[in-house]
Amino acid sequence: MTMPQIRVDIVSDIMCPWCIIGYKELEAAAAQTGVTLGLRWHPFELNPDMGPDGxxxxxxxxxxxxxxxxxxxxxxxxxxxxxxxxxxxxxxxxxxxxRNSFRAHQLIDWAEGNDAQHDMKLALFAAHFSAGLNVDDIATLAGIAETLGLDASDAEAALHEGRHADAVRRKQAFWQQQGITGVPAMVFAQQYLVTGAQGPEGYAHILHQLVAEPA
Structure with a gap:
């Protein structure tokens, strides 16, 4: 039996440790159940008023x-x-x-145009939590883009010019209008909202239920 792909919209912030935990638990559940995930990441700022010094x-x-x-x-x-x-x-x-994560979200939006949204999101989680890098610093962010084989100079220019600032604000506003006030928040199959990290077993249960639903 071929498992269907299930779309999962993940609203998160790279400042949120439970967001990367929730994603990795979901990833483990997908591997366990054989379900393919169609992931889409969406921006949320836990600390929108935080200054440049963090x-x-x-x-x-x-x-x-x-x-x-x-x-x-x-x-x-x-x-x-x-x-x-x-x-x-x-x-x-x-x-x-x-740190303030607004620039990091802009970089993710830029990376989406280069078919690298998912890789950039995970790279930024690692940069913040594992490497302790300042992910509000433009040069640092451009360097992260370069490690993914992307054009660092274009990434740096996009951040300096704020090319993706309005797009990120619109996306944040959309999810706030849907009632999202905390992260991680995952919407499965564009229908079912699940908040907080649920553990691999919890996510596996959700995926099994969705697979079992009649088409």
Whole structure:
């Protein structure tokens, strides 16, 4: 039996560790079930008002979510453990900073025009969480494009000129109008919204249900 392809629209931010965890869990579920995924990534900014210097991660998490330093450390330990099981290296080093992700989303939009949206999204997750790079820096972003075999000079020019800024704003507004207020948010088959990382078993259950639906 040939499994159908299921479209999955993923609304996410590269600043969100649960977004990459959720994706990798979905990827594992697809491998387990034999379902092919038709992925489309969509922008969401967790920190749209963050300045160019960013903010130290622990201080940011404590302030934003009203938790203690100990609770923040416990949360990072959970993320590292869950990520390691999925092949994600969360390198939460002292001084790790949260960043404004608007330029990164513009780069993803630019990469989509070069048939590299998915690869760019994953490269940016790795750049932020594993390499600790400043993904709000244009030269850094152009360098990431180059590692994917894309035109770094065009990427840099696109970011300097803001060619994709309006497109990203429109896409963000669309998903906000659909009621998306947190990420990860995944829409399966353009019908079913699932929020939060569900684990490989949870996603496998969803995929099985969709495959079993009558055409």
């Amino acid at each position: 903010e130290e991660m622990t201080a940011h998490i404590m302030r934003k979510y009203g938790i203690t330093q100990e609770q923040s450390a416990e949360n990072r330990a959970v993320l590292k453990q869950r990520g390691a099981a999925l092949g994600i290296d969360f390198a939460f080093a002292p001084g790790t900073r949260m």
